[in-house]
Amino acid sequence: MKKLIFVLSLLLPMGAFAAGGNVHLDKAEYDLTDKASLQTGAKLFMNYCLGCHQTQYQRYQRTFDDLDIPLELGSANLQFTGEKPGEHIKNAMPSESAAKWFGAPPPDLTLVARVRGADWIYTYLRTFYADESTKFGVNNLVFPDVGMPHALQELQGVPRKTTEKMLVDGVMVDRYVGIKADGSGELSAAEYDTAVLDLVNYLVYIGEPSRLQSEAIGRWVMIFLLVLLVLIYLLKKDYWRDVH
Secondary structure (H helix, E strand, O other): OHHHHHHHHHHHHHHHHHHOOOOOOOOOOOOOOOHHHHHHHHHHHHHHHOOOOOEEEEEHHHHHHHOOOOHHHHHHHHOOOOOOOOOEEOOOOOHHHHHHHHOOOOOOOOOHHHHHOHHHHHHHHOOEEEOOOOOOOEEEOOOOOOOOOOOOHHHHOOEEEEEEEEEEOOEEEEEEEEEEEOOOOOOOHHHHHHHHHHHHHHHHHHHOOOHHHHHHHHHHHHHHHHHHHHHHHHHHHHHHOOOO
16 A cells, blocks of 8 residues: 555656646647648758757667658768767756756657657747746746746747636626737748757657557567467367367
């Protein structure tokens, strides 16, 4: 009983960490077979995330091979500090300086999709909003008091909370209706959502690069077991035929 309570005590914080409070999480309809989406996600990560966040358990070469990115093209456009293709994906930010700037070193994102979940990341990247009271001028619905800037603001524009007047018990109040960008970004709202989904797709891939291969092998294993079950059943019937 004590062991069960101990295990549950470990799982509960992990569940809270993944859920992100009581905020509704939008469904991330990612597709690991969509190589174009994965390539765009890799480009977005290298350009907007890698400056602070590493994926130190993944190699450039593995990424290029899996996503059908030619080595020369990947090295020229996705590697910025002279790393070799066989090296792990790291940045040059000193952890001591990062802790001073952000309050804590930015986490490695190799397994973020497995820890947080794709829906959490998708909603998180789409719920930043301007908040001048914070250090970086932004806040987040999913992660309140987040200690990082809105890295994709160049693409989205300045997002702000929007409200509408509503009559409640005879009193007009402001009701929150969502977050809307000011139009200064490079992408429209729909294009930004697609870009975020591409980035989420890439982070899901990074967390388990062999997932598609594992699922394919698993299907063949299940087919083999079903065929074996039929053969064993027929063998059993033949073996016991004379006995009965």
